Amino acid sequence: MPATLRAPPGTRSHGLSVASLPVTAIDALVRLCPPPAVAWEEVERSLGLPLPADYKRLVGTYGCGVFDETVWLLAPGAPRADEDLLAQTAERAGVLESLWEIGEERPGELEEPGARVVPWAYEEGSGAxxxxxxxxxRHPDEWTVLYNEGRGPLWEAHATGCAAFLHAVLTGTAETAYFGFLYEVLAPAAHRFESAADVLGGCSP
Incomplete structure (x- = not known):
């Protein structure tokens, strides 16, 4: 039997007994008036690619924002182009192509015909x-992670998806030569996510 909300002593309800209002009414309200959600079909159509389930769950849970003042999660509809998935996908493709045209070495993983990279996050302050x-x-859930240093040509490959890699970075278990500022300077005692609304002002999850 569902739990019920109880009115404080002396409280009078108007036409509806508060004592009989089930907690599951919130579920009915959500069905009646769904909360804001990312229009993933539209995003994927604009991107020209389906997206991994773990990424969509990350964005659906957190929205756009930054983990431990270090890893910014790109998301559709972010308030700035710097954090917007679609804007950064187009921008980074142009930046990388320009660098490769002038002689910077492409990562070996892109030697496979048809292989490409799509950004999903960036490291605060480093340009990475x-x-x-x-x-x-390959199914999107099989996509693995590549880290590209911000001010140099080096790439680092990780045989895992984005959510697992993010968890490994935050817990210090990622096998990486990077994120030194997070580990050595910030060294957070507790992990924290800050939404772009808090950091920048205004963000739609």
């Missing part, structure tokens, strides 16, 4: 980006 390695014929 985290990408998915998108390989032809």
């Amino acid at each position: 980006f985290l990408y998915w390695l998108v390989r032809p014929g």
